[in-house]
Amino acid sequence: MSTTQSYTLITGATSGIGYELAKLFAADGNNLVIVARHIEDLQRVADELKAAYNIDVIVSARDLFLPSAPFELHMELREKGIVVDTLVNDAGQGQFGEFSEADIHRLLDIIQLNISSLVVLTKLYLNDMLERGSGKILNLSSIASRYPGPFHAVYHATKAFVQSFTEAIRDENKDKGVIITALLPGTTATDFFNKANMNDSKAVQEGKMADPATVAKDGYEALEAGDDMVISGFKNKFNLAMGKLMSDETKAAQMHKMQEPADTENH
Template structure:
């Protein structure tokens, strides 16, 4: 049981993708700081599990919203739900995101469209819906989940990296637009982090995942949370990430692309040993490859 932060106990943070990886660790940090939470993800069971745990541990209000951000109307659905509950959002965390590994000509078009919807359209729409209220109050914080991938072309993960480049550009422009207000926008740029992301993206046999040191979601969340609370425009998590971002922004594009490709190539290491099975990513892959061919399938029942 942590001490109550009186300043925050009537405040609400809305976090997308709050049931796993970096989003979950962010939810813990907000709860520890006495923020009430609106948690968004698809899997109702896991949402309920996280809701119960955070309520019990930190005595904050936690409201789960099972919404599939692959749907084009998802942001409006979330906004309507919080408005109907009379809840004012003080902090918006656009964290949910996915990628898809593979040569662009071979990835499923629907999957790429889903990823653009989730990584770009959903955060833009949520930001557009919640920002005017924050400006009216002249108070609010927005965390946009970027990535080191947003600073470089990434062969074999091309659509994903491009979505994150969008987020970085969008966040930097908004930060400048909001410079004279008390509303801040912070872009978080993690490097490769050991979460279910790699399994969902079919990226877990790559050099990056098998051979390179990975960040922990706890560290990334902590870096993002601290920068958000300080109102910083951008934070890069991890020393190796800082080097990658520096290279991405300063070296010739062709060199950066060819280096990034090497990291995304299949690894020769590992000898076929089994990786831990993650229920969420197994289901993600099944919904993509499944007999129905449904890609945007509703996974609320998991």
């Protein structure tokens, strides 16, 4: 394979926001490397995108819960001569419930996926981009990054890390030809809540969820424009603006009420 072929690498690309981002990049003629855990899902999405957009799609079944996985992914693609000119760190999970009752090993897996794998991939591909003097990185943050998260304490904390990390490395590299953007969605209609065992929360039962295609479009356009970050959705922009006027204690209490189980008052 030619070493001059450039690709967009997207983790978590088989569903939700990652899948919608993959379609947007493909529609603009970008070759893709899509990464997820299950080869059947990857192959289904790859076949769909290749047929619809006449691009090349490489699949890599990697479990980013494993510390070695992002290093192995980078090495695999380098050995194949794949140049990644855009990195999209979309993969992420949460676990709903009180921290004291959660499985610590599940929480450590979430930290590995949401933080450690993202940091490793960003480090490896940022260095490659700096060598070439060009590249783009889109990190999936969340409006959760701006709020303490009762019933979702570790997830909110991981997104606070992602947001702070993304802002910092953007500043470090702002004059080096690499665009680094954070996408902050709110509650979005994806499989995230099912995986997090969160379907009974008020946020899911009573809230209005955003369309993942709309969220992806906001992120894609912000990256292409070179923006530092984008908050997806007017309501989320408004809530975050109001949140700046609140104490962390007040924000935590507000989030507690939003995220508690929907039937709490009946028990």
